[in-house]
Amino acid sequence: MSHHDDDLHGLLAEYETPSALVAACKKVRDAGYAKWDTYTPFPVHGIEKAMGIRMTGLPWIVLAAALVGLASAVGLQWWTNAVDYKFISSGKPMWSIPANVPVYFELTVLFSAFAALFGMLILNNLPEPSHPLDHLQAFGRVTDDRFFLYIEKGDAKFDLAETQRLLDGTHPVTVDAVNEDRRTSDQLPKPLVLAAAVIAVVALVPFAFIAKARATKTDKPKIHAMGDMDWQIKFQAQQPNPLFSNGMAMRAPEPGTVAMDEHPDDEHLTAGKVDGQFVRTFPASVTIDDATMARGRDRYQVFCAPCHGVSGNGDGPVAQRAMTLAEGTWVPPTALGQDYLRQMPVGQLYDVVNNGVRNMPGYGSQIPVDERWAVVLYLRALQKAKAAPVGELTDAERAALK
Numbered sequence: 001m002s003h004h005d006d007d008l009h010g011l012l013a014e015y016e017t018p019s020a021l022v023a024a025c026k027k028v029r030d031a032g033y034a035k036w037d038t039y040t041p042f043p044v045h046g047i048e049k050a051m052g053i054r055m056t057g058l059p060w061i062v063l064a065a066a067l068v069g070l071a072s073a074v075g076l077q078w079w080t081n082a083v084d085y086k087f088i089s090s091g092k093p094m095w096s097i098p099a100n101v102p103v104y105f106e107l108t109v110l111f112s113a114f115a116a117l118f119g120m121l122i123l124n125n126l127p128e129p130s131h132p133l134d135h136l137q138a139f140g141r142v143t144d145d146r147f148f149l150y151i152e153k154g155d156a157k158f159d160l161a162e163t164q165r166l167l168d169g170t171h172p173v174t175v176d177a178v179n180e181d182r183r184t185s186d187q188l189p190k191p192l193v194l195a196a197a198v199i200a201v202v203a204l205v206p207f208a209f210i211a212k213a214r215a216t217k218t219d220k221p222k223i224h225a226m227g228d229m230d231w232q233i234k235f236q237a238q239q240p241n242p243l244f245s246n247g248m249a250m251r252a253p254e255p256g257t258v259a260m261d262e263h264p265d266d267e268h269l270t271a272g273k274v275d276g277q278f279v280r281t282f283p284a285s286v287t288i289d290d291a292t293m294a295r296g297r298d299r300y301q302v303f304c305a306p307c308h309g310v311s312g313n314g315d316g317p318v319a320q321r322a323m324t325l326a327e328g329t330w331v332p333p334t335a336l337g338q339d340y341l342r343q344m345p346v347g348q349l350y351d352v353v354n355n356g357v358r359n360m361p362g363y364g365s366q367i368p369v370d371e372r373w374a375v376v377l378y379l380r381a382l383q384k385a386k387a388a389p390v391g392e393l394t395d396a397e398r399a400a401l402k
Protein backbone atom coordinates (compact mmCIF):
# COMPACT_ATOMS: atom_id res chain seq x y z
CA MET A 1 0.00 0.00 0.00
CA SER A 2 1.64 3.22 -1.10
CA HIS A 3 0.18 6.66 -1.33
CA HIS A 4 0.77 10.32 -0.74
CA ASP A 5 -1.32 11.50 2.11
CA ASP A 6 -2.38 14.61 0.19
CA ASP A 7 -3.72 12.57 -2.69
CA LEU A 8 -5.67 10.18 -0.52
CA HIS A 9 -9.41 10.21 -1.17
CA GLY A 10 -10.53 7.30 1.01
CA LEU A 11 -10.21 3.68 2.06
CA LEU A 12 -11.88 0.88 0.12
CA ALA A 13 -12.58 -2.50 1.71
CA GLU A 14 -13.52 -5.46 -0.45
CA TYR A 15 -15.62 -8.45 0.74
CA GLU A 16 -16.50 -11.80 -0.74
CA THR A 17 -20.05 -12.14 0.55
CA PRO A 18 -22.99 -9.87 1.25
CA SER A 19 -23.13 -11.08 4.87
CA ALA A 20 -19.50 -10.05 5.44
CA LEU A 21 -20.33 -6.62 4.05
CA VAL A 22 -23.43 -6.27 6.24
CA ALA A 23 -21.42 -7.25 9.33
CA ALA A 24 -18.73 -4.68 8.38
CA CYS A 25 -21.39 -2.01 7.89
CA LYS A 26 -22.66 -2.45 11.43
CA LYS A 27 -19.15 -1.87 12.81
CA VAL A 28 -18.53 1.24 10.69
CA ARG A 29 -22.00 2.56 11.58
CA ASP A 30 -21.39 2.02 15.30
CA ALA A 31 -17.99 3.69 15.05
CA GLY A 32 -19.89 6.84 14.05
CA TYR A 33 -18.73 7.43 10.45
CA ALA A 34 -20.92 9.58 8.20
CA LYS A 35 -19.20 9.96 4.80
CA TRP A 36 -19.14 6.40 3.63
CA ASP A 37 -21.04 4.14 1.30
CA THR A 38 -21.38 0.56 0.06
CA TYR A 39 -21.31 -0.80 -3.49
CA THR A 40 -22.81 -4.17 -4.44
CA PRO A 41 -23.67 -6.07 -7.64
CA PHE A 42 -27.30 -6.45 -6.50
CA PRO A 43 -29.53 -4.97 -3.79
CA VAL A 44 -28.60 -6.45 -0.40
CA HIS A 45 -31.40 -7.01 2.09
CA GLY A 46 -31.09 -5.17 5.38
CA ILE A 47 -28.12 -3.09 4.30
CA GLU A 48 -29.87 0.26 4.93
CA LYS A 49 -30.45 -0.75 8.52
CA ALA A 50 -26.90 -2.04 8.91
CA MET A 51 -25.64 1.28 7.51
CA GLY A 52 -27.92 3.30 9.79
CA ILE A 53 -29.58 5.05 6.84
CA ARG A 54 -32.52 7.05 8.07
CA MET A 55 -35.71 7.89 6.20
CA THR A 56 -35.07 10.62 3.65
CA GLY A 57 -36.62 14.06 4.04
CA LEU A 58 -37.66 14.05 0.38
CA PRO A 59 -41.37 13.25 1.03
CA TRP A 60 -41.64 16.39 3.14
CA ILE A 61 -40.06 18.46 0.39
CA VAL A 62 -42.51 16.96 -2.11
CA LEU A 63 -45.43 17.60 0.24
CA ALA A 64 -44.39 21.23 0.69
CA ALA A 65 -44.06 21.67 -3.08
CA ALA A 66 -47.45 20.03 -3.64
CA LEU A 67 -49.08 22.45 -1.20
CA VAL A 68 -47.36 25.41 -2.86
CA GLY A 69 -48.60 24.08 -6.25
CA LEU A 70 -52.14 23.70 -4.93
CA ALA A 71 -52.09 27.16 -3.39
CA SER A 72 -50.80 28.72 -6.64
CA ALA A 73 -53.53 26.97 -8.61
CA VAL A 74 -56.27 28.14 -6.25
CA GLY A 75 -54.79 31.64 -6.23
CA LEU A 76 -54.40 31.72 -10.01
CA GLN A 77 -57.94 30.55 -10.72
CA TRP A 78 -59.43 32.79 -8.07
CA TRP A 79 -57.55 35.86 -9.27
CA THR A 80 -58.20 35.33 -12.99
CA ASN A 81 -61.82 34.13 -12.78
CA ALA A 82 -63.28 35.83 -9.76
CA VAL A 83 -61.30 39.07 -9.53
CA ASP A 84 -59.29 40.22 -12.52
CA TYR A 85 -61.46 39.07 -15.44
CA LYS A 86 -64.91 38.08 -14.28
CA PHE A 87 -66.48 35.99 -16.97
CA ILE A 88 -69.40 33.63 -16.64
CA SER A 89 -68.78 30.42 -18.54
CA SER A 90 -71.37 27.65 -18.73
CA GLY A 91 -73.41 29.39 -16.05
CA LYS A 92 -70.93 28.46 -13.33
CA PRO A 93 -70.35 30.84 -10.43
CA MET A 94 -67.35 33.15 -10.90
CA TRP A 95 -65.63 31.37 -8.02
CA SER A 96 -66.29 27.68 -8.29
CA ILE A 97 -64.08 25.05 -6.73
CA PRO A 98 -65.28 21.94 -8.65
CA ALA A 99 -64.85 23.63 -12.03
CA ASN A 100 -61.19 24.31 -11.28
CA VAL A 101 -60.20 20.93 -9.89
CA PRO A 102 -58.29 19.94 -13.08
CA VAL A 103 -56.06 23.00 -12.65
CA TYR A 104 -55.50 22.26 -8.95
CA PHE A 105 -54.63 18.67 -9.79
CA GLU A 106 -52.32 19.66 -12.61
CA LEU A 107 -50.28 22.27 -10.71
CA THR A 108 -50.10 20.08 -7.59
CA VAL A 109 -48.68 17.20 -9.62
CA LEU A 110 -46.37 19.47 -11.62
CA PHE A 111 -44.83 21.13 -8.56
CA SER A 112 -44.40 17.84 -6.67
CA ALA A 113 -42.84 16.11 -9.68
CA PHE A 114 -40.25 18.86 -10.04
CA ALA A 115 -39.59 18.83 -6.28
CA ALA A 116 -39.16 15.03 -6.31
CA LEU A 117 -36.68 15.13 -9.19
CA PHE A 118 -34.60 18.12 -8.17
CA GLY A 119 -34.89 17.35 -4.44
CA MET A 120 -33.52 13.87 -5.09
CA LEU A 121 -30.61 15.28 -7.11
CA ILE A 122 -29.75 17.94 -4.55
CA LEU A 123 -30.04 15.63 -1.52
CA ASN A 124 -27.73 13.16 -3.29
CA ASN A 125 -25.23 15.87 -4.26
CA LEU A 126 -25.89 15.01 -7.89
CA PRO A 127 -24.87 15.36 -10.60
CA GLU A 128 -21.35 14.21 -9.78
CA PRO A 129 -19.67 13.65 -13.12
CA SER A 130 -16.63 11.75 -11.84
CA HIS A 131 -15.38 9.75 -8.84
CA PRO A 132 -11.94 8.29 -7.99
CA LEU A 133 -13.43 4.79 -7.82
CA ASP A 134 -14.29 5.02 -11.53
CA HIS A 135 -10.70 4.23 -12.52
CA LEU A 136 -9.84 1.62 -9.90
CA GLN A 137 -9.09 -1.74 -11.54
CA ALA A 138 -10.11 -3.80 -8.49
CA PHE A 139 -13.42 -1.95 -8.16
CA GLY A 140 -14.56 -3.37 -11.52
CA ARG A 141 -15.81 -6.51 -9.82
CA VAL A 142 -18.54 -4.47 -8.11
CA THR A 143 -20.76 -5.29 -11.08
CA ASP A 144 -19.90 -8.96 -10.80
CA ASP A 145 -19.13 -10.80 -7.55
CA ARG A 146 -17.53 -8.47 -5.01
CA PHE A 147 -18.92 -6.21 -2.27
CA PHE A 148 -17.29 -2.93 -1.35
CA LEU A 149 -17.31 -0.51 1.53
CA TYR A 150 -15.75 2.91 1.02
CA ILE A 151 -14.95 5.48 3.69
CA GLU A 152 -14.01 8.95 2.47
CA LYS A 153 -11.12 10.89 3.88
CA GLY A 154 -13.47 13.85 4.19
CA ASP A 155 -15.27 12.15 7.09
CA ALA A 156 -14.79 13.96 10.39
CA LYS A 157 -13.82 10.71 12.14
CA PHE A 158 -11.36 9.66 9.43
CA ASP A 159 -7.87 8.84 10.68
CA LEU A 160 -5.73 6.80 8.35
CA ALA A 161 -4.28 4.38 10.95
CA GLU A 162 -7.46 4.20 13.03
CA THR A 163 -9.81 3.66 10.07
CA GLN A 164 -7.43 1.15 8.51
CA ARG A 165 -7.51 -0.82 11.75
CA LEU A 166 -11.29 -0.70 11.92
CA LEU A 167 -11.63 -2.04 8.36
CA ASP A 168 -8.93 -4.69 8.89
CA GLY A 169 -11.05 -6.00 11.75
CA THR A 170 -14.06 -6.67 9.47
CA HIS A 171 -12.48 -9.63 7.59
CA PRO A 172 -12.09 -7.96 4.20
CA VAL A 173 -10.29 -9.53 1.25
CA THR A 174 -8.23 -6.35 0.95
CA VAL A 175 -8.27 -2.77 2.12
CA ASP A 176 -6.98 -0.30 -0.47
CA ALA A 177 -6.09 3.34 -0.19
CA VAL A 178 -7.79 5.18 -3.03
CA ASN A 179 -6.06 8.22 -4.42
CA GLU A 180 -7.65 11.28 -5.86
CA ASP A 181 -7.75 10.37 -9.55
CA ARG A 182 -10.21 12.01 -11.84
CA ARG A 183 -9.74 12.32 -15.54
CA THR A 184 -12.75 14.55 -15.79
CA SER A 185 -13.38 17.39 -13.42
CA ASP A 186 -15.83 16.80 -10.60
CA GLN A 187 -17.57 19.96 -11.75
CA LEU A 188 -20.23 19.95 -14.46
CA PRO A 189 -18.60 20.38 -17.89
CA LYS A 190 -18.12 24.09 -18.63
CA PRO A 191 -19.72 24.00 -22.11
CA LEU A 192 -22.83 22.39 -20.61
CA VAL A 193 -23.16 25.07 -17.93
CA LEU A 194 -22.55 27.76 -20.55
CA ALA A 195 -25.16 26.28 -22.89
CA ALA A 196 -27.70 26.13 -20.07
CA ALA A 197 -27.01 29.77 -19.19
CA VAL A 198 -27.39 30.84 -22.83
CA ILE A 199 -30.67 28.91 -23.19
CA ALA A 200 -31.97 30.49 -19.98
CA VAL A 201 -31.19 33.98 -21.27
CA VAL A 202 -32.54 33.30 -24.78
CA ALA A 203 -35.76 31.95 -23.23
CA LEU A 204 -36.36 35.45 -21.84
CA VAL A 205 -36.15 37.13 -25.25
CA PRO A 206 -39.75 36.35 -26.34
CA PHE A 207 -40.99 37.94 -23.12
CA ALA A 208 -38.97 41.03 -23.90
CA PHE A 209 -40.59 41.20 -27.36
CA ILE A 210 -44.06 40.75 -25.88
CA ALA A 211 -43.39 43.49 -23.33
CA LYS A 212 -42.17 45.80 -26.09
CA ALA A 213 -45.13 45.01 -28.35
CA ARG A 214 -47.52 45.85 -25.53
CA ALA A 215 -45.91 49.21 -24.92
CA THR A 216 -45.25 50.44 -28.47
CA LYS A 217 -47.04 50.90 -31.77
CA THR A 218 -45.75 49.93 -35.19
CA ASP A 219 -46.84 50.50 -38.78
CA LYS A 220 -44.80 47.60 -40.13
CA PRO A 221 -46.83 44.66 -41.45
CA LYS A 222 -47.01 41.59 -39.25
CA ILE A 223 -44.59 38.71 -39.68
CA HIS A 224 -45.89 35.99 -41.98
CA ALA A 225 -44.54 32.70 -40.68
CA MET A 226 -46.35 30.70 -43.35
CA GLY A 227 -47.10 32.93 -46.30
CA ASP A 228 -48.89 30.34 -48.43
CA MET A 229 -52.27 30.95 -46.87
CA ASP A 230 -51.87 34.67 -46.44
CA TRP A 231 -50.84 35.16 -50.06
CA GLN A 232 -52.92 32.55 -51.82
CA ILE A 233 -54.44 33.55 -55.14
CA LYS A 234 -57.69 35.31 -54.32
CA PHE A 235 -59.39 38.64 -54.69
CA GLN A 236 -59.21 40.96 -51.76
CA ALA A 237 -61.04 44.15 -50.94
CA GLN A 238 -59.85 47.19 -52.93
CA GLN A 239 -58.13 44.98 -55.54
CA PRO A 240 -58.99 44.96 -59.26
CA ASN A 241 -60.94 42.05 -60.69
CA PRO A 242 -61.32 41.76 -64.49
CA LEU A 243 -64.32 39.45 -64.07
CA PHE A 244 -66.72 42.34 -63.44
CA SER A 245 -67.46 45.06 -65.92
CA ASN A 246 -66.42 47.85 -63.55
CA GLY A 247 -63.11 46.07 -62.88
CA MET A 248 -63.55 46.06 -59.06
CA ALA A 249 -63.30 43.04 -56.79
CA MET A 250 -65.70 44.55 -54.23
CA ARG A 251 -69.43 44.35 -54.94
CA ALA A 252 -71.96 46.95 -53.87
CA PRO A 253 -74.60 45.68 -51.42
CA GLU A 254 -77.91 44.56 -52.87
CA PRO A 255 -80.52 47.32 -52.90
CA GLY A 256 -82.47 47.29 -49.64
CA THR A 257 -79.70 45.61 -47.60
CA VAL A 258 -80.03 46.42 -43.88
CA ALA A 259 -76.92 47.19 -41.85
CA MET A 260 -75.96 44.90 -38.97
CA ASP A 261 -76.34 47.70 -36.41
CA GLU A 262 -80.01 48.26 -37.01
CA HIS A 263 -81.43 51.72 -37.68
CA PRO A 264 -78.48 53.67 -36.27
CA ASP A 265 -80.25 57.00 -36.65
CA ASP A 266 -83.65 56.20 -35.19
CA GLU A 267 -83.28 57.06 -31.51
CA HIS A 268 -86.98 56.62 -30.85
CA LEU A 269 -86.83 53.04 -32.10
CA THR A 270 -83.44 51.92 -30.75
CA ALA A 271 -83.20 53.85 -27.48
CA GLY A 272 -86.82 54.61 -26.64
CA LYS A 273 -85.88 58.29 -26.42
CA VAL A 274 -86.35 61.53 -28.30
CA ASP A 275 -84.12 64.46 -27.32
CA GLY A 276 -82.96 62.55 -24.25
CA GLN A 277 -86.54 62.08 -22.95
CA PHE A 278 -88.23 58.65 -22.76
CA VAL A 279 -90.99 58.44 -25.33
CA ARG A 280 -94.63 57.79 -24.45
CA THR A 281 -95.51 56.43 -27.89
CA PHE A 282 -94.50 53.33 -29.79
CA PRO A 283 -92.17 53.94 -32.79
CA ALA A 284 -93.94 54.30 -36.12
CA SER A 285 -92.28 51.16 -37.51
CA VAL A 286 -93.81 48.95 -34.78
CA THR A 287 -97.25 47.79 -35.88
CA ILE A 288 -99.64 47.44 -32.99
CA ASP A 289 -101.56 44.34 -33.95
CA ASP A 290 -102.34 40.81 -32.83
CA ALA A 291 -99.20 39.42 -34.43
CA THR A 292 -96.92 41.80 -32.53
CA MET A 293 -98.86 41.15 -29.32
CA ALA A 294 -98.49 37.37 -29.81
CA ARG A 295 -94.77 37.73 -30.47
CA GLY A 296 -94.41 39.93 -27.39
CA ARG A 297 -96.27 37.38 -25.26
CA ASP A 298 -94.03 34.61 -26.57
CA ARG A 299 -90.82 36.57 -25.89
CA TYR A 300 -92.12 37.67 -22.47
CA GLN A 301 -92.70 34.06 -21.50
CA VAL A 302 -89.21 33.08 -22.63
CA PHE A 303 -87.19 35.99 -21.24
CA CYS A 304 -89.20 37.62 -18.46
CA ALA A 305 -91.60 35.06 -16.97
CA PRO A 306 -88.82 32.97 -15.34
CA CYS A 307 -88.37 35.85 -12.87
CA HIS A 308 -91.45 38.07 -13.10
CA GLY A 309 -93.94 35.21 -13.44
CA VAL A 310 -96.38 34.48 -16.27
CA SER A 311 -98.82 37.12 -15.05
CA GLY A 312 -96.13 39.59 -13.96
CA ASN A 313 -96.60 39.24 -10.20
CA GLY A 314 -92.87 38.81 -9.55
CA ASP A 315 -93.35 35.14 -8.64
CA GLY A 316 -91.60 33.28 -11.49
CA PRO A 317 -89.85 29.96 -10.77
CA VAL A 318 -86.43 31.64 -10.46
CA ALA A 319 -87.79 33.99 -7.82
CA GLN A 320 -89.51 31.14 -5.95
CA ARG A 321 -86.37 29.03 -6.00
CA ALA A 322 -84.30 31.94 -4.71
CA MET A 323 -86.77 32.47 -1.85
CA THR A 324 -86.56 28.78 -0.90
CA LEU A 325 -82.78 28.77 -0.94
CA ALA A 326 -82.64 32.07 0.97
CA GLU A 327 -78.93 32.43 0.18
CA GLY A 328 -77.03 35.73 0.12
CA THR A 329 -78.90 38.79 -1.05
CA TRP A 330 -81.84 38.41 -3.39
CA VAL A 331 -83.74 41.33 -4.80
CA PRO A 332 -87.16 39.98 -5.75
CA PRO A 333 -88.32 40.75 -9.31
CA THR A 334 -90.67 43.70 -9.36
CA ALA A 335 -94.41 43.04 -9.65
CA LEU A 336 -95.13 44.58 -13.02
CA GLY A 337 -98.72 45.70 -12.42
CA GLN A 338 -97.77 48.44 -9.95
CA ASP A 339 -99.01 51.99 -10.50
CA TYR A 340 -95.61 53.57 -11.11
CA LEU A 341 -94.92 51.06 -13.83
CA ARG A 342 -98.27 51.69 -15.44
CA GLN A 343 -97.38 55.42 -15.52
CA MET A 344 -93.88 54.69 -16.84
CA PRO A 345 -93.29 55.85 -20.43
CA VAL A 346 -93.07 52.95 -22.94
CA GLY A 347 -89.61 54.26 -23.87
CA GLN A 348 -88.43 53.64 -20.32
CA LEU A 349 -89.91 50.13 -20.24
CA TYR A 350 -88.12 49.51 -23.54
CA ASP A 351 -84.93 50.76 -21.89
CA VAL A 352 -85.40 48.28 -19.00
CA VAL A 353 -85.73 45.40 -21.48
CA ASN A 354 -82.74 46.66 -23.46
CA ASN A 355 -80.29 47.67 -20.71
CA GLY A 356 -81.75 46.24 -17.50
CA VAL A 357 -82.33 48.25 -14.35
CA ARG A 358 -80.47 48.20 -11.02
CA ASN A 359 -80.23 44.45 -10.21
CA MET A 360 -81.93 43.26 -13.37
CA PRO A 361 -79.67 42.44 -16.35
CA GLY A 362 -80.41 43.81 -19.83
CA TYR A 363 -81.75 41.55 -22.56
CA GLY A 364 -80.79 43.74 -25.53
CA SER A 365 -78.16 41.29 -26.68
CA GLN A 366 -80.73 38.47 -26.88
CA ILE A 367 -83.87 40.21 -28.09
CA PRO A 368 -83.87 42.17 -31.39
CA VAL A 369 -85.16 45.74 -31.41
CA ASP A 370 -88.66 45.12 -32.77
CA GLU A 371 -89.19 42.21 -30.38
CA ARG A 372 -88.19 44.40 -27.43
CA TRP A 373 -91.05 46.71 -28.39
CA ALA A 374 -93.34 43.69 -28.75
CA VAL A 375 -92.45 42.70 -25.16
CA VAL A 376 -93.27 46.25 -24.00
CA LEU A 377 -96.59 46.06 -25.83
CA TYR A 378 -97.42 42.79 -24.12
CA LEU A 379 -96.33 44.27 -20.77
CA ARG A 380 -98.80 47.09 -21.25
CA ALA A 381 -101.52 44.49 -21.98
CA LEU A 382 -100.62 42.60 -18.78
CA GLN A 383 -100.87 45.83 -16.78
CA LYS A 384 -104.21 46.71 -18.34
CA ALA A 385 -105.59 43.25 -17.60
CA LYS A 386 -104.58 43.57 -13.94
CA ALA A 387 -106.03 47.00 -13.39
CA ALA A 388 -109.10 46.90 -15.61
CA PRO A 389 -111.78 48.95 -13.85
CA VAL A 390 -115.12 47.19 -13.70
CA GLY A 391 -116.53 50.05 -15.77
CA GLU A 392 -114.45 49.05 -18.77
CA LEU A 393 -116.00 45.59 -18.89
CA THR A 394 -118.95 44.74 -21.08
CA ASP A 395 -122.17 43.62 -19.39
CA ALA A 396 -121.57 40.06 -20.52
CA GLU A 397 -118.04 40.04 -19.03
CA ARG A 398 -119.30 41.41 -15.70
CA ALA A 399 -121.97 38.76 -15.61
CA ALA A 400 -119.36 36.09 -16.22
CA LEU A 401 -117.31 37.31 -13.20
CA LYS A 402 -120.25 36.97 -10.79
Ligand code: HEC
Pocket residue numbers: 300303304305306307308318331332333334336341349352353357358359360361363375379
Ligand atom coordinates in the same frame (compact mmCIF):
# COMPACT_ATOMS: atom_id res chain seq x y z
C1 HEC B 1 -83.21 37.23 -13.79
C2 HEC B 1 -84.48 37.67 -13.32
C3 HEC B 1 -85.20 38.68 -14.20
C4 HEC B 1 -85.56 38.57 -15.50
C5 HEC B 1 -85.33 37.38 -16.43
C6 HEC B 1 -86.23 39.77 -15.84
N1 HEC B 1 -86.27 40.62 -14.79
FE1 HEC B 1 -87.16 42.41 -14.71
N2 HEC B 1 -86.50 42.69 -12.82
C7 HEC B 1 -85.82 41.74 -12.10
C8 HEC B 1 -85.48 42.30 -10.82
C9 HEC B 1 -84.68 41.59 -9.73
C10 HEC B 1 -85.99 43.60 -10.80
C11 HEC B 1 -85.86 44.61 -9.68
C12 HEC B 1 -84.48 45.24 -9.80
C13 HEC B 1 -84.13 46.16 -8.64
O1 HEC B 1 -85.05 46.77 -8.05
O2 HEC B 1 -82.93 46.23 -8.36
C14 HEC B 1 -86.64 43.81 -12.07
C15 HEC B 1 -87.31 44.96 -12.41
C16 HEC B 1 -88.06 45.12 -13.56
C17 HEC B 1 -88.87 46.26 -13.87
C18 HEC B 1 -89.08 47.48 -13.00
C19 HEC B 1 -88.15 48.58 -13.43
C20 HEC B 1 -88.15 49.77 -12.50
O3 HEC B 1 -87.70 50.82 -12.96
O4 HEC B 1 -88.58 49.64 -11.32
C21 HEC B 1 -89.44 46.01 -15.09
C22 HEC B 1 -90.37 46.92 -15.84
C23 HEC B 1 -88.97 44.73 -15.54
N3 HEC B 1 -88.13 44.21 -14.60
C24 HEC B 1 -89.30 44.16 -16.74
C25 HEC B 1 -88.74 42.97 -17.22
C26 HEC B 1 -88.97 42.46 -18.55
C27 HEC B 1 -89.87 43.08 -19.58
C28 HEC B 1 -88.25 41.31 -18.65
C29 HEC B 1 -88.10 40.41 -19.87
C30 HEC B 1 -87.43 41.00 -20.98
C31 HEC B 1 -87.56 41.11 -17.39
N4 HEC B 1 -87.88 42.14 -16.56
C32 HEC B 1 -86.76 40.03 -17.10
C33 HEC B 1 -85.47 40.49 -12.49
C34 HEC B 1 -85.63 39.97 -13.76
